[in-house]
Amino acid sequence: MTPRQAGSPVIVAERLAAAYGSRLIWQDASFTVDPGEFVAVLGPNGSGKSTLLRLLLGLLAPAAGSLQVLGKRPHQGNADIGYVPQRRSIDRDLPVRGRDFVHLGIDGSRWGVAMGNAATNDQRVDEAIAAVEAAAYADRPIGRLSGGEQQRLLLAQALAGRPRMLLLDEPLASLDLRNQIVIAELVAELARANHLTVLLIAHDINPLLPIVDRVLYVAHGGVAIGKPAEVITTEQLSRLYDAPIEVLHDSHGHMFVVGLEAESAHHDA
């Protein structure tokens, strides 16, 4: 594993803008992410959170500004990035084991059939499965597993490629609260152990509060980054949304953003 390179950021965005064709999603985003940082990406539906990941993966070119990922311009097929997209449900009858999904993370993009280093790759698959504690059900058809079990195996797939950065699109969606916390802690643990930088898209900051370093808020055509306590404030969010937003705190330190409902409905429409 590569040691932490303190001081040289793994993501550098300068006046970055994202657009699909002529439709501008957000613009003027300038931020950096340091190696080993755990960043939660928040914002209403349709605000362009997944679009940010697409830019980092090289699947979408910046509409303006510049973006560097791990010292290079983003490009498709970057082996240093592990990616878990937002998951629609997997067909219950899909006749494929979780283990086969994980295996694709190592050599799925190579041409031909597997030859030669099969034993080494099998071992890497085993290691990745063990790392997410999924050995008990990795040989069952993946469609038959629970959402949390599937999420672990998809995480193992991303890890099997031995990345330096993880991009996770709503890995906590459709999980119950207890599993949200378990999976979030698992990601944080794996990131620490492997010195991974993590960008994780989420709807609710609360299960992530104990583990995130910073929050990247995507809303209303713009982006803001900072520590949760700095960004998720009544003033910051009201400015970002250009609308009256209120952030409430409960006795456990949980944060609740109020006044977004109309905004997110507006963006979805």
Next chain:
Amino acid sequence: MPDLALAAPYFGWDVVRDLQELLHYPFMQHAFEAGTIVALSAGVIGYFVVLRGLSFAAHALSHIGFAGATGAVLLGGAPIVGLLAFTMSAGAVMGALGRRLRGRDVTIGLVMAWSLGLGLLFTYLYHGSAQRAIGILFGQIFGITSQDVAVTFVAGCATVLLVVAVYRPLLFTTLDEEVAEAKGVPVRGLSIAFMVILAVAVSEAVQVVGVLLIFALIVAPAAIAERFTTRPSRGVLLSAILAVLFTWAGLTAAYYIPYPVGFFIIAFAFGAYLLARLASYGIGKRPSGR
């Protein structure tokens, strides 16, 4: 054994003698040679057809081929040329649509019906015997020439080798298109390539089972294989083996009983599918860790 040819078809427990009997005539040799390679290619590609949810698209491809085949006959050409031209063009279009093809049953069905209608018109305009059309609809493997066998062999080997060449990225895009795309797999190109390979396999299979019974070789073996294994590599192999077995069994049965080969092949395939469903129902659940 020169006297074998004069005797009534022999069938008994002497396997060697049965095989000598079966393969005595050149038309049977050709049928077995072409049938085997066609089945291999159909079984291998069929696994991905079922996994990608493209069974109906494969079915439609063969019907689109019917218009091409009858059109070629009308113009005085070989049916296989028109068959390939139509299925490959349609396959390329379907492949370019990619994921958007799913759930387009109505559109696919209408194109399919339109193609059958065209085929009907071409058959009517061709004032020869309707036997040509029947042969395209239901297959005519016993009429295959040694030249056809050679062409089929080349096309069959090419399709199998191409699937082997794209096996891992094809599996990746089939199971996890978004991650595959991010990992640099040319998703769209593979989708087009796969549908064109499928078009060639379908065109070959039409010779054996015809346009209407294409499911027997492309879908049935793969659907059965998927009930018995959760490992893609084994699924592909099992699907290919089953397709070959159904073809051999169908050819053998049709040699002894004067009913059409296509009927026997789909009969064996359908019977096996029923048994497979019963077996996995008996086991209790669908495939576990096998």
